[in-house]
Structures are given as C-alpha cells and as structure tokens.
Amino acid sequence: MPDPRCILHVDMDAFFASVEQRDFPELKGKPVIIGGKPDQRGVVSAASYEARKFGVHSAMPLREAGRRCPEGIFRPGRMQAYRQASRHIFEIFDRFSPYVQGLSVDEAFLDVTGSLHLWGDDEVKMGEALRAEIFEKCQLTASVGIAGNKFLAKLASDMDKPNGLTVVPREAEEIRTFLAPLDVGRIWGVGKKTKQRLAQQGIRLVGDLQNAGKPQLVKWFGQSSGEHLYALANGLDARPVHDREPEKSISNEHTYTVNQDAREVHHQTLLRLSEKVGRRLRASGYWASCVQIKIRSDQFQTYTRQKQLAVSTRSDQEIFDTVLDLFEKFDPPWPVRLLGVGVSQLSDVPVGGDAQLDLFSPPPQPKERKLDAVVDGLRNKYGVTSVKRGRWDLET
Ligand SMILES: [Mg+2]
Structure with missing residues (x-):
C-alpha cells in the first residue's frame, strides 16, 4: 500500500556560498569557497557551484581546495548572515506546514500531508510555490524533493540540483x-x-x-x-517528520540523602546515571553529540560542564567515559549534593562533524553496542535493576 503521506525535503543550494554571492554581487559566477584561507588548517564549509566544477566540496581540507581551485575566492564565512537567512527560510517553511524538521541551517523535512489541499492537492504546485517564495523573499534558490517518506524525499531533492524539483512516484513497483x-x-x-x-x-x-x-x-x-x-x-521508510519540539536533551539526576565527598560514590552514581540516560537515548531512537554533567554543591551552587563529541553516540560506555572525564577535570573540592548526567544535540541519524556516518558499518565499539542492546533487552523484560554492569576500569 502506498504511503499516504506527502513529505517535502527542501535543501538550499550551496547555501553559505549563495548567501555570499547574494550579498556581494561581484562574487556572482565566481568560484567561492567558505571556511578560511587555503593556507589555513581546517576544512571547506561550503563551495559555490562554480567552485564545485574544480572538484571542491564541503569537508575537504582548505589546502586541497586551494590546490584544486587556485583562482578560488576564499572567505572565512559570516555565520550571522547565514543564521539570519536560515531564520527567514524556516519562517517560510512554517507557513507551508506545522510539521517541519530542520536537519541543518539550510535543510528541512516538511510533512505537508495535511496542508496539501490548500494547493488543490497538487504537490508540484505546492513545491514550486515554496521555491518561489524562498526566492522572492531571500533571493536564494532551493531544491525540493517530494515523496511519500523522508528517505525518498531526501534522495529526490538531490536529483535535480541546483534549483530543481523532483517527485518520486508512489506505487511500490x-x-x-x-x-x-x-x-x-x-x-x-x-x-x-x-x-x-x-x-x-x-x-x-x-x-x-x-x-x-x-x-x-x-x-x-x-x-x-x-x-x-x-x-x-525498496523505498520503505516509516520515520515520522519530527516537528519543532523534538526532545532537546535527555537527562537524569540524583540527589544524595547525605552530601557526599567520596569520589568512588560519585563514580558509581555517574555510572548509574549514564546507563539510565543511554537507555532512554536508545529507546528514543536518537544519537547524541553532546554530553554534560551537573554538579550541585552542599551550598546549593550549581555547575555544569559539557563536551562536544566528534562522533555522535548512543553507547552507555562512551557517555560514561565522557562524564567521568568531565567530572575528574572539575574535581569538586566540597561535598556534593546532586549529580546529573545529560545528553543533547540529538539527531535521528548518527553524525560525525557535518558528515553522515555509515549506518551499517561496524561502530567504534561493536562489542559495547551489542552489550548495550542485550542489557536494554533484559532490563525491558525483567525490570531496571535486574542487570548491573560491573566496573572494570576503576579500582574499588
Ligand atoms: Mg544545502
């Protein structure tokens, strides 16, 4: 049975570079490369289509981009301007559907199943209206994919880039x-x-x-x-479009009945909290790119520390390792009243830097992930306290 939904994937064309070309008309038609100078460390964050002809693409080291495109115009980037353009685009998205899931500053899924009738149930008309409004209000072009699910819509938006619109058929065959x-x-x-x-x-x-x-x-x-x-x-993908209020973070905390200053007790508490958070994270289907701890002193002062992960995770062990590291660096000299562990920057695909990771390749700690799944299964079946992981990395 065909998916009854209508999902749009909208992706701005060479977004950062296009904003530069819009705001500095002398850059129009030129190979513009955003991210820094070619003699700097770091990577390209965006390249105009003129630069892409030289084989320059985002995430490529700037040095390599300089070699491939010596006459490229290298700019550090103006995040403020991109964020503002992004806000305008998302305001437009909101007018087309209440169900908008942003994937990045310049990319979103829209579930327009419920608003399609406003365009006479004509999805092409709707997609073109959206593209036209973006161009009119922002002088930027977008590519749109239309399909019955997210996977196909995303695939489609990429098929006729830049400034294109692609509709995927609905019948299974x-x-x-x-x-x-x-x-x-x-x-x-x-x-x-x-x-x-x-x-x-x-x-x-x-x-x-x-x-x-x-x-x-x-x-x-x-x-x-x-x-x-x-x-x-086979083009099947039931994932819903998460609208504006997805879970922003998952956290658990513990208040000691008596203020504690024993390091080993804190470690045990952090381990337990990390496992709780990891379990909720996996149940939510998300990956997390940021891990934080919260520490409240016996004087009711609250401190938070966080760490950005290079590659998103859903593993208890990785959450705990990060938490332990943050805690040891903070090293509270006073008795602790409360400890908290949280994860944020949640995404429904694993991410590393700005690149999607390989979903099916062995994860960094395959054994660990397998263990997490086994433990989750047992806990769901027999209750939370049935399985407790031993500590092997700390002396007791
Ligand atoms: Mg884009």
Whole structure:
C-alpha cells in the first residue's frame, strides 16, 4: 500500500556560498569557497557551484581546495548572515506546514500531508510555490524533493540540483524501478565500508539489493541492519517528520540523602546515571553529540560542564567515559549534593562533524553496542535493576 503521506525535503543550494554571492554581487559566477584561507588548517564549509566544477566540496581540507581551485575566492564565512537567512527560510517553511524538521541551517523535512489541499492537492504546485517564495523573499534558490517518506524525499531533492524539483512516484513497483539504477551509496546510511562489503557480494546498485532479497541481507548484515537495508532499497521508510519540539536533551539526576565527598560514590552514581540516560537515548531512537554533567554543591551552587563529541553516540560506555572525564577535570573540592548526567544535540541519524556516518558499518565499539542492546533487552523484560554492569576500569 502506498504511503499516504506527502513529505517535502527542501535543501538550499550551496547555501553559505549563495548567501555570499547574494550579498556581494561581484562574487556572482565566481568560484567561492567558505571556511578560511587555503593556507589555513581546517576544512571547506561550503563551495559555490562554480567552485564545485574544480572538484571542491564541503569537508575537504582548505589546502586541497586551494590546490584544486587556485583562482578560488576564499572567505572565512559570516555565520550571522547565514543564521539570519536560515531564520527567514524556516519562517517560510512554517507557513507551508506545522510539521517541519530542520536537519541543518539550510535543510528541512516538511510533512505537508495535511496542508496539501490548500494547493488543490497538487504537490508540484505546492513545491514550486515554496521555491518561489524562498526566492522572492531571500533571493536564494532551493531544491525540493517530494515523496511519500523522508528517505525518498531526501534522495529526490538531490536529483535535480541546483534549483530543481523532483517527485518520486508512489506505487511500490514504480518506486523500486526509480531506485533500481541508483548506486547503493545513495542509500541513506550506506557509507564507504558498507559499500565495500556489498561490492564483495557483487552488489553495486540499489536494484542488486532488491534482488538479493531480505533473508540474504539479514544473513550478511544481521537482523536489524539487514531489514533496514532491504526496506530502504525498496523505498520503505516509516520515520515520522519530527516537528519543532523534538526532545532537546535527555537527562537524569540524583540527589544524595547525605552530601557526599567520596569520589568512588560519585563514580558509581555517574555510572548509574549514564546507563539510565543511554537507555532512554536508545529507546528514543536518537544519537547524541553532546554530553554534560551537573554538579550541585552542599551550598546549593550549581555547575555544569559539557563536551562536544566528534562522533555522535548512543553507547552507555562512551557517555560514561565522557562524564567521568568531565567530572575528574572539575574535581569538586566540597561535598556534593546532586549529580546529573545529560545528553543533547540529538539527531535521528548518527553524525560525525557535518558528515553522515555509515549506518551499517561496524561502530567504534561493536562489542559495547551489542552489550548495550542485550542489557536494554533484559532490563525491558525483567525490570531496571535486574542487570548491573560491573566496573572494570576503576579500582574499588
Ligand atoms: Mg544545502
């Protein structure tokens, strides 16, 4: 049965670089590269389409960009201006649907199922109206993908870039045909490693995945990844568009009945809190990119410390390691009244820097993740206290 939803994925074209070209007309038609100077460390955060012709793309080291595009115009970037443009775009999104899920400053999913009738149930008309309004109000172009789910909509917005609109058919067989000729790397979450593993099995196109069938994919990739891969290869994706109020953070805290100054007690408390947070995080389906602790003194002063992770996580161990590190660096000299552990910057795909990670490749600590899943399963079945992980890394 076709997905009854209508999902738009809107992606601004070379956003930062386009804002530069808009605000400084002398840059129009020129290879503009945002991120810094070519002799600086760091990476390209955006490249205009003129620069992309030289093989420059975002996340590429600036030095490499300088080599590939010597006549490029390198700019440090004006975050203030980009944020303002982003606000204007999202105001427009809000007028088209109450269900808007921002993925970054220049990209969002809109579930327009309930507002499509305002455009006479004509999704192309609606998509073009959205693009026209963005251009009119911001002098920037956007590419739009329209489909019955998020995966297909995102794929579609990329098909006719820049300044394009692509509609994915809705019937199962048409969707399969639409996907079949695409490279497997186009599947959301299939990165380099999964691509290599698939290539070893002779699978290069999405159509090859479709033909391999579910049992074979489960055999190769395990139950959950195999099924996920098969579903995506057939264009199935039930994830909802999380609207404006997704969980912003997940946290747990503990107040001691008697103020504590024993370090080992704090470590045990932090471990327990990390596991609680990790469990809720996994149940929510999110990955977290930021971990924080909260420490309240016996004098009721509250301190928070946080750490940005290079790669998002949902592992108890990684949360705990980060928490422990933050706690040890803070090292409260006074008795502690309350401890809290939290995670924030939640996303429904694993992220590392600004790049999507490989969903199906072995995670950094495969054993650890497996253990988390096992422990979660037992706890859901028998209650929270049934399984307690031993501490192996600290002397007691
Ligand atoms: Mg973009």
